[in-house]
Amino acid sequence: MEIDSRPTLVIIGNGMVGYKFCEKLVENGATAQFRIVVFGEECLPAYDRVHLTEFFGRLGTADLLLASEDWYLENGIELHLGVSVESIDREQRVVHASTNFHLQYDKLVFATGSYPFVPSIEGANLPGVFVYRTIDDLKEIADYSRNVKSVAAIGGGLLGLEVARALEISREEGGIETHIVHRSSHLMSRQLNAEAAAVLQNKVEEMDIQVHLNKQTTHIIAEGKARMLHFTDGPPLAVEMVVISAGIRPRDELARACNLACSTAGGIEVNDELQTSDAHIYAIGECASHNGICYGLVPPGYKMVDVLVENLTEAQKRSGKPLQHFEGADTSTTLKLMGVDVAVFGAYRSEDARITFVNDDVYRQLVHRDGKFVGATVVGIWREMGKVQQAVAAHQRLWFWNAWRFQRRGKLWREQGMPGVQNWAEDTVVCNCMGVKRGELSRAYTTGCTTVAALSEITGAATVCGTCLPLLEELIIGLSTGSDAREYSPHLQHSWKGLLGASFIGLFLVLIIYFFKPIPFSTTVQNLHHTIDTLWRDNFWKQVTGYTLLGFSALALILSLRKRWTRFSLGDFGTWRLVHALIGAGTLIFLIAHTGFRFGNNLNWILMVSFLVLNLIGTLAGGITALAAKQRNSAVVHRWQNWLVQAHALLFWPLPILILFHIIAVYYF
Ligand SMILES: Cc1cc2nc3c(=O)[nH]c(=O)nc-3n(C[C@H](O)[C@H](O)[C@H](O)COP(=O)(O)OP(=O)(O)OC[C@H]3O[C@@H](n4cnc5c(N)ncnc54)[C@H](O)[C@@H]3O)c2cc1C
Numbered sequence: 001m002e003i004d005s006r007p008t009l010v011i012i013g014n015g016m017v018g019y020k021f022c023e024k025l026v027e028n029g030a031t032a033q034f035r036i037v038v039f040g041e042e043c044l045p046a047y048d049r050v051h052l053t054e055f056f057g058r059l060g061t062a063d064l065l066l067a068s069e070d071w072y073l074e075n076g077i078e079l080h081l082g083v084s085v086e087s088i089d090r091e092q093r094v095v096h097a098s099t100n101f102h103l104q105y106d107k108l109v110f111a112t113g114s115y116p117f118v119p120s121i122e123g124a125n126l127p128g129v130f131v132y133r134t135i136d137d138l139k140e141i142a143d144y145s146r147n148v149k150s151v152a153a154i155g156g157g158l159l160g161l162e163v164a165r166a167l168e169i170s171r172e173e174g175g176i177e178t179h180i181v182h183r184s185s186h187l188m189s190r191q192l193n194a195e196a197a198a199v200l201q202n203k204v205e206e207m208d209i210q211v212h213l214n215k216q217t218t219h220i221i222a223e224g225k226a227r228m229l230h231f232t233d234g235p236p237l238a239v240e241m242v243v244i245s246a247g248i249r250p251r252d253e254l255a256r257a258c259n260l261a262c263s264t265a266g267g268i269e270v271n272d273e274l275q276t277s278d279a280h281i282y283a284i285g286e287c288a289s290h291n292g293i294c295y296g297l298v299p300p301g302y303k304m305v306d307v308l309v310e311n312l313t314e315a316q317k318r319s320g321k322p323l324q325h326f327e328g329a330d331t332s333t334t335l336k337l338m339g340v341d342v343a344v345f346g347a348y349r350s351e352d353a354r355i356t357f358v359n360d361d362v363y364r365q366l367v368h369r370d371g372k373f374v375g376a377t378v379v380g381i382w383r384e385m386g387k388v389q390q391a392v393a394a395h396q397r398l399w400f401w402n403a404w405r406f407q408r409r410g411k412l413w414r415e416q417g418m419p420g421v422q423n424w425a426e427d428t429v430v431c432n433c434m435g436v437k438r439g440e441l442s443r444a445y446t447t448g449c450t451t452v453a454a455l456s457e458i459t460g461a462a463t464v465c466g467t468c469l470p471l472l473e474e475l476i477i478g479l480s481t482g483s484d485a486r487e488y489s490p491h492l493q494h495s496w497k498g499l500l501g502a503s504f505i506g507l508f509l510v511l512i513i514y515f516f517k518p519i520p521f522s523t524t525v526q527n528l529h530h531t532i533d534t535l536w537r538d539n540f541w542k543q544v545t546g547y548t549l550l551g552f553s554a555l556a557l558i559l560s561l562r563k564r565w566t567r568f569s570l571g572d573f574g575t576w577r578l579v580h581a582l583i584g585a586g587t588l589i590f591l592i593a594h595t596g597f598r599f600g601n602n603l604n605w606i607l608m609v610s611f612l613v614l615n616l617i618g619t620l621a622g623g624i625t626a627l628a629a630k631q632r633n634s635a636v637v638h639r640w641q642n643w644l645v646q647a648h649a650l651l652f653w654p655l656p657i658l659i660l661f662h663i664i665a666v667y668y669f
Contacts (some may be wrong), residue, residue: 006035007106009312010095012085012254014040016049017285017301018111019066022077024309031076033314034107038077039097041084042134045069050298050464053166055138064135088258090278107312110255110268110276110283114248114296121154121244123220128227129242132163141166141243148240149177152229154217156182157190158335159245161342164209167243178209179239181229183216191333191344192377195356199363199379203340212237250287250294263289272325274308284308290326298464299433300329306435332389332432334467343385343467346375346392355403357410364410368398384412386471389432390424401646421471422478423628430471433464441472445479452476495574496626502581503622509588510616518598536596545594546666550659552587556580557652581622588615603665607658614651621648 009030011018018038025036040046047064055064072079080097087096094104116131118124128148130141145151145167153163160180167178180187186197187204201211220242221228229237250267261269261277267289274282274290285301286294295301307324334343352369362380366373366388373391382388390396391412402412421430426439436459449455452472456462462469519532535541559580591611599608621644628641 004035006033008104009034009036009107009109010103010105011036011038011109011111012095013111013113013251013285013287014038014042014046014079014081015111015113015285016046016066016298017113017305018109019046020302020305021109021111021284021309022072022075023067024305025313026075026077028309028313030309030313034312036077037103037105038072038079039083039085039095040079040081042136043082044135045072045079045081047135048463049133052132052135052138053162055135056142056166061135085254088254090258090260090281093280106280108281109308110281110287111285112251112254112287114250114286114294116159116244117247117249118244119154119217119246121217121219123222123227124244126220126222126227128222128240129220129244132159132166132243132245133248138166141241144241145176148225149175150179150239151176151241151243152179152181152227152237152239154181154229154242154244155246156180156184156187156211156213157245157247158188158333159247161188161204162335163243163245164204168207168209177239179212179237180204180209181212181215181217181231181237183214185214187211187213188342191348192342192379193365195358196363196365196377196379199358199361200340200342202360203380248286248296250289252287252289255283255287263292263294265289265292265294267294270326272327273311273323274304274326282308291328293328295329295331297329297331297333299435300331302434302464303329330393330432332392334385334389334465341378341381341385341467343378343389344376345378345389346373348375348377350375355407357406359410362410364406366398366403366406366412368403371397373398382410383470386430386468388412389467390428390430393429393432399646401650420478421475430475431459431461431464431468433468434460436461436468438475441475442479445476450476495578498578499574499581499622500626502578502585503619503626506581506585506588506615506619506622509585509592510612510619513588513592513595513597513612516597519596532596535593536598542594545590546663549587549590549594552583552590553655553659556583556587559583560649560652577622577625581618584615584618584622587611603658603661607655607662610651610654610658614648614655617644617648617651621645 011021018040022036022038025031030036044061044065045068046066047061048066051059051064055061069079069081080101083101084098085095086098088094088108089096092104093106094102095108096102116133118131123129128144130144131137132141151167153160153167160182164178164180167176186192186194187200188197192200204211215234216232217229218232219230221230225240226238227240227242229239229242252262252266252268255268255276256262260281263269268276268283268287270276270283270288270290274284274288276283284304286296288294288304304326307326310324330346332343332345334341347367350367352367352374354365354367356365358364362382363377364382365377367375372395373388374395376388376392378385378388406412421438422442424430424438426437428438430436430438430441440459441455441461444455444458449458452462452469455472455476462472535545559576595608599605621641624641624644
C-alpha cells in the first residue's frame with residue numbers, strides 16, 4: 001500500500017465556515033499539499049444555516065446543502081459525518097473521535113461553531129420545548145407543531161424573530177397562534193434603538209404575532225398539552241409548544257478540555273493569524289474569539305477562512321508574501337424578517353451625529369462623522385439600501401442636499417444621483433458578505449453569467465444575506481441594456497464627443513470673458529469699434545441682447561429639467577444634455593454682446609460673476625461627464641461628475657433673483 005506522505009490537516013466541524021474552508025483549500029490546490037480530514041458531528045454535510053428557516057417553506061434538505069458528499073470525495077477530502085471529535089491529545093497530536101477512530105494531525109482547525117444558549121429556565125427540557133439551530137431541530141419542531149395550536153418563541157433578538165418567521169410559515173399551513181416573549185423593553189435590543197424596534201414591532205404585530213416585552217421566563221410547567229410559561233411578574237402564558245431562541249454560545253468545550261486558551265466570555269482565543277495558544281491548532285468561525293469577540297455571523301467567518309487558507313497553503317509560502325492577518329470584521333447585519341428588511345451597517349451604535357426618517361412603515365437612520373457616512377439602521381423596505389451599505393463601507397460623503405432630501409422624503413439620491421452598479425469602480429465591493437467586487441461580477445457576466453442565479457453561483461455574491469440581490473439585478477440590466485443610471489449608460493456614448501466639444505467652447509468663452517479687457521466705448525465716429533459699440537450704447541440693442549440672453553438661460557433651464565423627465569420620449573437624455581451644453585455656450589456669446597466684457601459694479605458685478613461661475617462649473621461638469629462615458633470604471637471621475645453636476649444645479653438658483661433685480665434696476669434708473 002502506498003504511504004501518504006502529505007501532512008495531515010484535520011478540520012473539526014463541517015458547518016458553513018468549515019465547508020467554506022474546504023472549498024477554498026480546494027480552490028488553492030491545497031489537497032495536493034495536505035491530506036484533509038473533516039469530522040462533522042451532524043449526519044448531513046454542511047448546509048446553509050442562514051436560510052434554515054426556508055426548510056419550513058420551499059426548500060428541502062437537499063436544497064440547503066452547500067455541497068454533496070460526492071464533492072468531498074471528488075476533491076480528495078475525507079469526510080466523516082455523524083462523528084464527533086471527543087478529545088485531543090496535543091502532545092501526541094492525535095484526535096480521538098466518537099467512533100473509536102484516532103488520527104494523528106500536523107495541523108488542526110477548529111470550526112465547531114456555536115450551540116443555542118438555553119437560560120436556566122426550569123422545565124426547559126420538557127417535551128414540546130425546542131431549540132433552533134440544526135436541520136434536526138427543525139424537523140422535530142415541524143413534526144411537533146403539526147398537533148399544536150399555539151407556540152411561543154423565547155427571545156426577541158435576531159434568532160427569536162427568525163423563529164417567529166418560521167412559525168409564521170408553518171402557521172400559514174396549520175394556523176398556529178404565535179407569541180414572542182422578550183425580556184428587554186424592545187425587540188432586537190442588541191441592534192435596534194427603541195424607536196426602530198417600535199416600527200419593527202408594528203410590522204410583527206400586523207402579522208398577528210403577539211409580542212410580550214419585559215418578560216423574563218422563570219419556569220415552564222407542563223399542564224396536559226399546555227406548556228405554561230411563568231415570568232418574574234404578570235400572569236403565565238399558556239402555549240402548546242416553546243422554542244428557546246435566546247442567543248448562542250461558542251462551542252469551545254473540546255478546546256477547554258485540552259487546555260487551549262479560551263476567553264472567559266466563551267470562544268477559543270486566536271491571534272491575528274487565527275492561531276490558538278497551540279501553534280499547530282487554529283480556530284475559525286463562530287467558535288473563535290478574536291480580541292475577545294466571537295462573531296455570530298457568516299461573513300466574519302468567511303474572512304477568517306480567506307486569511308487562514310492564504311497562510312497555510314504552499315502558494316503563499318512560495319510567493320514570499322507576508323502572512324495575512326485577520327483584523328476583525330464588520331458586524332453589519334441585514335436580514336428579511338417576515339418580508340421586513342432589518343439592517344444595521346457600520347458604526348450604527350456609535351455616538352456620532354445622526355439623521356432619521358421615520359413613519360409608520362419605515363425607520364431609517366444614517367450615522368455620519370465629519371460629513372461622511374459611517375453607519376445606518378434600517379427597518380422596512382428601502383430601495384436605496386444596497387447603495388447605502390456601499391456608501392457606509394466606502395465612507396462616502398453625505399452632502400447636505402442628500403441629507404436634506406433624506407430628512408424630507410426618506411430618500412438620499414435622485415434616480416440619477418448615483419452611478420448605476422455597472423459603472424461603479426472595478427474594486428467596489430457589491431456583496432459585502434462575500435467580498436465580491438463589481439469588476440468580478442462584470443467579468444462573470446461577460447463570460448456568460450447573465451442571470452442573477454448564474455452570477456451568484458459563480459461569484460458567491462448574494463449567497464449569504466441576499467441584500468445585494470437588487471444590485472445584481474441592476475448590474476445585469478445595466479450591462480445588458482445599457483440603460484438604468486441614465487447619466488452614465490452606454491447608449492449615451494454617441495454624444496460624448498459633442499458634449500466634450502461644447503464644454504470646451506463654453507470653457508474657452510468663460511475664460512475669454514474673464515481675462516479680456518472691456519471693449520472701450522468709442523470716442524469718435526471714425527473709431528473702428530463704432531459698430532460693435534452700438535450694442536451696449538443703444539438701448540434697443542441692449543434690450544435685444546439682454547432678453548435673448550434671458551431667453552437662452554430660460555431655455556437651458558427648461559432643458560435641464562426636461563432631460564430628467566423620463567416620460568418625454570423625443571430624443572434621449574444624452575442628446576438633450578448636448579443641446580443644453582450648446583445653449584449654455586450660446587448664452588456666453590450673448591453675454592459678451594450684452595456687456596462688452598464689462599463686469600460693472602455692485603449688483604451687476606455679482607450677477608456677472610454668478611453667471612460666469614455657473615457656466616464655468618457647467619462646462620467642467622459637461623467635460624467630466626463626457627470623460628465619464630469613456631472612463632466608466634473610474635470612481636474618481638464619477639465622484640467629480642456627481643459633485644460638479646450638483647454644484648451646477650445649485651449655483652443656478654440665485655440667478656433668477658439677481659436677474660430680476662437687474663431688470664428692475666435698469667428700468668428704474
Ligand atoms: C436560523 C439562523 C439564521 C441565521 N441567519 C444568519 C444571517 O442572516 N446572517 C449571518 O451572517 N448569519 C446567520 N446565522 C448564523 C450563521 O448560521 C453562523 O454564523 C454560521 O453557521 C457559523 O458557521 P460555523 O461553521 O462557524 O458554525 P456552524 O455552522 O454551527 O458549524 C459548526 C459545526 O461543527 C460541528 N461540531 C461542533 N463540535 C464538533 C465536534 N466536536 N466534532 C465534530 N463536529 C463538531 C457542529 O455540529 C456543526 O455542524 C444564522 C443562524 C441561524 C441558526
